[in-house]
Amino acid sequence: MxxxxxxxxxxxxxxxxxxxxxxxxxxxxxxxxxxxxxxxxxxxxxxxxxxxxxxxxxxxxxxxxxxxxxxxxxxxxxxxxxxxxxxxxxxxxxxxxxxxxxxxxxxxxxxxxxxELTDAYFRRVEAMEFCMRYDDGRDPESLAQADLILLGISRTGKTPLSMYLATMGYKVMNIPLVPESDIPQDLYKYGESKIIGLTNNPKVLEKHRRNRMIEFGMPEHSKYTSPERIQAELAFSNQIYKELDCPVLNVSDRSIEESASIIVDLLDLPVV
Missing domain, CATH: 3.40.50 (Rossmann fold)
Incomplete structure (x- = not known):
C-alpha cells in the first residue's frame, strides 16, 4: 500500500x-x-x-x-x-x-x-475572571455588570460560549433555565439589549445529555435525557425568550466561534 x-x-x-x-x-x-x-x-x-x-x-x-x-x-x-x-x-x-x-x-x-500588555489585554483577563465568577447563574444580582447574558437549558453550550466570548473581552454571565426555578426578575430590565437565548435541536440535546450521563457513570436513560423532558424545557425556555423579547440563537451545527460572531452582531457589541 x-x-x-x-x-x-x-x-x-x-x-x-x-x-x-x-x-x-x-x-x-x-x-x-x-x-x-x-x-x-x-x-x-x-x-x-x-x-x-x-x-x-x-x-x-x-x-x-x-x-x-x-x-x-x-x-x-x-x-x-x-x-x-x-x-x-x-x-x-x-x-x-x-x-x-x-x-x-x-x-x-x-x-x-x-x-503587548495593553488595556485590551487586561480587559480580556478581567472578562475571563468575570465569566468564571458568574458561571451557571452564580450571583444574578450582578447582572448589571455583564456586557451580555446568555440564557439556556442544559447542554445548549452556555459555559463554553461564555468562555470564548470572554477571550474576546466581553464580560459574560450565563444563567440556566429550569422549569422548576424562577428566573431573576432583573432580567426583564435588559431584554434585547444584552440577553441572548440559546436553544438547540431536541435530538442533539438528547444525545449531548446522554453523553453527559455516561461521563458521570450514570444511566443514560433518565428523566433528564427523556424526549418529553427536553420538549418541556424547550417550551419553557421559548416562553421566557418571548417574555424577555430577546434574540434567540440555535447553536445546533454551529461552532463556538460562529455562534460568538453571530451574538456580537445580534447585540451590536463594540469591538473590545
Missing part, C-alpha cells in the same frame, strides 16, 4: 507566529485526510535566519505562511519564492500597504505588537 504523501508547511514569523498558525490550520482543516507536518521558524530578525527557513522550505517544496513586519525581509522572501517557485502567503504586507495607501499613515513597523 502506497504511503500518503506528507504536506510540509512552514510558519515563518518575526514574533510567535500565532496568526500564521491559525490561518494555516484553518486552511488545512478543510483537508482532514491529508497528512501534514508543521515547521516553525519564529522570532526571525535577520536575513540569515530567514534564508535558513526558506532553504529548508525549498528542500521540502513546503507551503509557507508568513507574518513578517520588516519590509526588506518580506521582499527577500518574495524574491526567493519567485525564483524557486515556492508558494508563500504573506499574511501582513498586502494589507499593511493597502491601509497605508488608503489612510496616508505610516505603519509603526513593530512585530508582536498585538501581544
Amino acid at each position: 502506497t504511503a500518503k504523501p506528507i504536506l510540509h508547511y512552514y510558519i515563518i514569523s518575526d514574533s510567535i507566529g500565532e496568526t500564521a498558525i491559525k490561518v494555516a490550520r484553518s486552511v488545512l482543516s478543510q483537508f482532514p485526510n491529508v497528512k501534514t507536518q508543521i515547521h516553525r521558524y519564529t522570532f526571525i530578525s535577520t536575513p540569515e535566519q530567514l534564508q535558513e527557513a526558506l532553504d529548508e522550505a525549498a528542500s521540502q517544496d513546503g507551503l509557507i505562511f508568513m507574518t513578517v513586519i520588516d519590509y526588506q525581509l518580506a521582499l527577500q522572501a518574495e524574491h526567493f519564492c519567485v525564483k524557486t517557485g515556492l508558494i508563500c502567503y504573506d499574511l501582513m504586507h498586502p494589507y499593511i500597504l493597502e491601509v497605508q495607501r488608503r489612510t496616508g499613515i505610516e505603519p509603526v513597523a513593530r512585530s508582536g505588537i498585538q501581544h
Whole structure:
C-alpha cells in the first residue's frame, strides 16, 4: 500500500507566529485526510535566519505562511519564492500597504505588537475572571455588570460560549433555565439589549445529555435525557425568550466561534 504523501508547511514569523498558525490550520482543516507536518521558524530578525527557513522550505517544496513586519525581509522572501517557485502567503504586507495607501499613515513597523500588555489585554483577563465568577447563574444580582447574558437549558453550550466570548473581552454571565426555578426578575430590565437565548435541536440535546450521563457513570436513560423532558424545557425556555423579547440563537451545527460572531452582531457589541 502506497504511503500518503506528507504536506510540509512552514510558519515563518518575526514574533510567535500565532496568526500564521491559525490561518494555516484553518486552511488545512478543510483537508482532514491529508497528512501534514508543521515547521516553525519564529522570532526571525535577520536575513540569515530567514534564508535558513526558506532553504529548508525549498528542500521540502513546503507551503509557507508568513507574518513578517520588516519590509526588506518580506521582499527577500518574495524574491526567493519567485525564483524557486515556492508558494508563500504573506499574511501582513498586502494589507499593511493597502491601509497605508488608503489612510496616508505610516505603519509603526513593530512585530508582536498585538501581544503587548495593553488595556485590551487586561480587559480580556478581567472578562475571563468575570465569566468564571458568574458561571451557571452564580450571583444574578450582578447582572448589571455583564456586557451580555446568555440564557439556556442544559447542554445548549452556555459555559463554553461564555468562555470564548470572554477571550474576546466581553464580560459574560450565563444563567440556566429550569422549569422548576424562577428566573431573576432583573432580567426583564435588559431584554434585547444584552440577553441572548440559546436553544438547540431536541435530538442533539438528547444525545449531548446522554453523553453527559455516561461521563458521570450514570444511566443514560433518565428523566433528564427523556424526549418529553427536553420538549418541556424547550417550551419553557421559548416562553421566557418571548417574555424577555430577546434574540434567540440555535447553536445546533454551529461552532463556538460562529455562534460568538453571530451574538456580537445580534447585540451590536463594540469591538473590545
